[in-house]
Amino acid sequence: MPHLYDLYGMAHTASYKKAKAFSESDLDDPNNFTNISSHQKLVAYRDAGKATKGDDFNPSQEPLDPELVMISGGGRPHGSIAIGDGIIRCQLTLPEIKARQSSSCPEITRHPRPVELAIEAALQKERAANQAALEKERLASQASLQADLDERDQTTTRLIEEERARNEAGQRALYELFVGLCEKSSQVPPPMPVFSSIGTNNSRAASHDPSPGQPSPNEAAASNRGVSPP
Structure with a gap:
């Protein structure tokens, strides 16, 4: 028993x-x-x-x-x-x-006394609820911060792509102008250069640094006028 x-x-x-x-x-x-x-x-x-x-x-x-x-x-x-x-x-x-x-x-x-035990139990329950609320708030804040970081990365990537597209468009326009000058002077224009897609800085450098053996648009224009290039 x-x-x-x-x-x-x-x-x-x-x-x-x-x-x-x-x-x-x-x-x-x-x-x-x-x-x-x-x-x-x-x-x-x-x-x-x-x-x-x-x-x-x-x-x-x-x-x-x-x-x-x-x-x-x-x-x-x-x-x-x-x-x-x-x-x-x-x-x-x-x-x-x-x-x-x-x-x-x-x-x-x-x-x-029983009332003291009941109060202590209620306090423990309230502390647990507060702890759970704080943890929930922390997770929500962390998720919001991560979302902001992701949005910033996406915006940065988009701006870089837009800048690259503008640079390539400017390079193509400059090449087309150069081709027009060559045609007016009965010269054969060089092949279209390969535009760099690595980054905007490389794209800018390519527009000011023609490949060896290929005259730049300024040099071709000066040659057509019979002036030595600078």
Whole structure:
């Protein structure tokens, strides 16, 4: 038969029709219990037992210790002990237990009231909600920044392409003018140069630096007028 500690846990995790075996893992989540006060009492007793008897203390494997119930529950704050009231009895009062308490025993703390536990649970829930909201805002800000960077890159690429297109159009217009001058002087124009598509700077350089052996438009015009090129 389960010890009183487990029976108390079973009674406060579900109705008697749905009661199941109590496990220490049930203490991991206060929502497993019908009220937060019952969860706090069980956790306080377990922690006080580990502090007094060692980390291997398992409240499910031994009877309830009345003095330990008094210590973990803060005495009889409402005229009854925290766990098993009416089933177990403690002849000593909390001051008497405290008076003979050794330095190795856990400190006797005030038993929190249910309203205090409810407030603490609400605060924890609010903190978790605020943390989630901050994380959501951070992710949204990061996504917005990335979108701005992508848009800037696209704009830069578009402007570079437009500049390159303007440079190539200017080079072609200059070549066509040069071809017209050659035709008027009955000269054979050189082949159309290959316009650089690497970048705008190269395109500008190509327009001012004709290939070796090919006269520039200015040189051809000067030759047609019988003037030595500069």
